[in-house]
Amino acid sequence: xxxxxxxxIKPGMVVNIVLKKDQRTGILTEGVVKxxxxxxxxxxxxxxxxLQDGQIGRVQEILExxx
Numbered sequence: 001x002x003x004x005x006x007x008x009i010k011p012g013m014v015v016n017i018v019l020k021k022d023q024r025t026g027i028l029t030e031g032v033v034k035x036x037x038x039x040x041x042x043x044x045x046x047x048x049x050x051l052q053d054g055q056i057g058r059v060q061e062i063l064e065x066x067x
Contacts, residue, residue, distance in 0.1 A: 003046045003059025009036060014064035017049060017057030028060055 001008055003015060016028040031051035038048040046058030 001062040003062060004042055004044060006036060006038060006041050006043075006047050008062060009033060009047050009049065009059055011035060013062055015049070015059045016061045016063060017051065017055070018046070018060050019055060019057040022057075029055060029057060030063065031055060033059075 003009060009015070011033050013033050014030065015033055016030050018026060019029055022029070029051075031053055034050045034052045036047060036049050037056065043058070046060055048056065048058050050056050
């Protein structure tokens with residue numbers, strides 16, 4: 001599942017994000033979503049989230065859903 005639709009992402013999910021500093025290289029960072037920062041229902045580059053470790057980036061893919 002991709003990270004462009006806000007409804008697909010919830011706190012507690014494991015995701016890959018691209019950090020601002022890694023946007024040119026496309027390096028992904030894995031982490032657990034703490035909060036959603038994008039209020040729009042859709043964003044073409046990915047929904048912006050804060051991970052539990054404090055890093056902020058745009059979701060590129062959802063790895064594991066929190067059941």
